[in-house]
Amino acid sequence: MSTAAATGLEGVVVAETELSDVDGERGRLIIRGYEIEDLVGHISFESACALLWSGHLPTEPEADGWRAGIAHGRHDAFALLPSLGRALDLPDGMDALRAAVGQLSASGRADHDVYLMIGATAVFAAAWARRQKHEPPVGPRLVAIPRS
Numbered sequence: 001m002s003t004a005a006a007t008g009l010e011g012v013v014v015a016e017t018e019l020s021d022v023d024g025e026r027g028r029l030i031i032r033g034y035e036i037e038d039l040v041g042h043i044s045f046e047s048a049c050a051l052l053w054s055g056h057l058p059t060e061p062e063a064d065g066w067r068a069g070i071a072h073g074r075h076d077a078f079a080l081l082p083s084l085g086r087a088l089d090l091p092d093g094m095d096a097l098r099a100a101v102g103q104l105s106a107s108g109r110a111d112h113d114v115y116l117m118i119g120a121t122a123v124f125a126a127a128w129a130r131r132q133k134h135e136p137p138v139g140p141r142l143v144a145i146p147r148s
Contacts (some may be wrong), residue, residue, distance in 0.1 A: 011072065014086065016095075018030070018032070018055070019031065019032060019052060020029065031048075031052070032051050032052065032055055032056075034051070036101055037093055039051075039070065043057065044063065045065070046058075046063055046066040046067045046068075046070055047063050047066065049070065049118055050062060050066045056126060066115075067074060069111065069112075069114075069115035070115050070118050070119050071108035071118070071119070071141075072115060072119070073112075073114075073115035073116040073118055073119025073120065074120075074122060074123050075122040075139075075140055076116055076119065077116060077119045077120035077122075077124065078123050078137070078139050079096070080104075080120070081123070081124075081127055081137055082105055083103070084099075084100050085103075085126075086138035087099035087100040087102075087103065087124075088100055088124065088127055088128045088131050089131065093125065093129070096124070096128045097121065097124055097125055097128065099118070100124040100128075101117070101120055101121060101124060104116060117139055119140075122124075122140075123137075123140060126138070141147075
């Protein structure tokens with residue numbers, strides 16, 4: 001008696017998530033209920049972060065808050081560069097990013113920690129790329145958000 005062995009990953013569910021749905025056969029990517037084509041080029045990076053984190057597209061004031069929070073996260077992450085040791089000296093960018101981000105500590109303030117993680121990812125990746133060219137890192141600018 002011979003049984004055919006399954007091949008590939010067809011039909012294998014690794015995890016359930018509310019964040020996205022991939023339908024490879026139809027060429028569809030759904031992010032939090034939105035077709036990717038409806039998001040790309042229509043919402044800001046910060047609004048995309050808010051959508052992924054909160055589950056809804058932010059209002060303009062909420063988007064301003066995300067923009068300011070992530071800007072502060074980049075600023076705080078830049079200040080941490082000297083304390084990362086040799087993490088950003090690793091030759092592979094993803095290894096360097098994992099080693100650097102792995103050194104972040106939770107503050108206990110969820111909003112700050114989310115903004116720091118997002119900001120640090122950008123700052124550490126950019127610092128690694130500049131280090132590859134033997135150039136010093138360039139600090140981020142804080143974004144002034146007008147309040148109505």
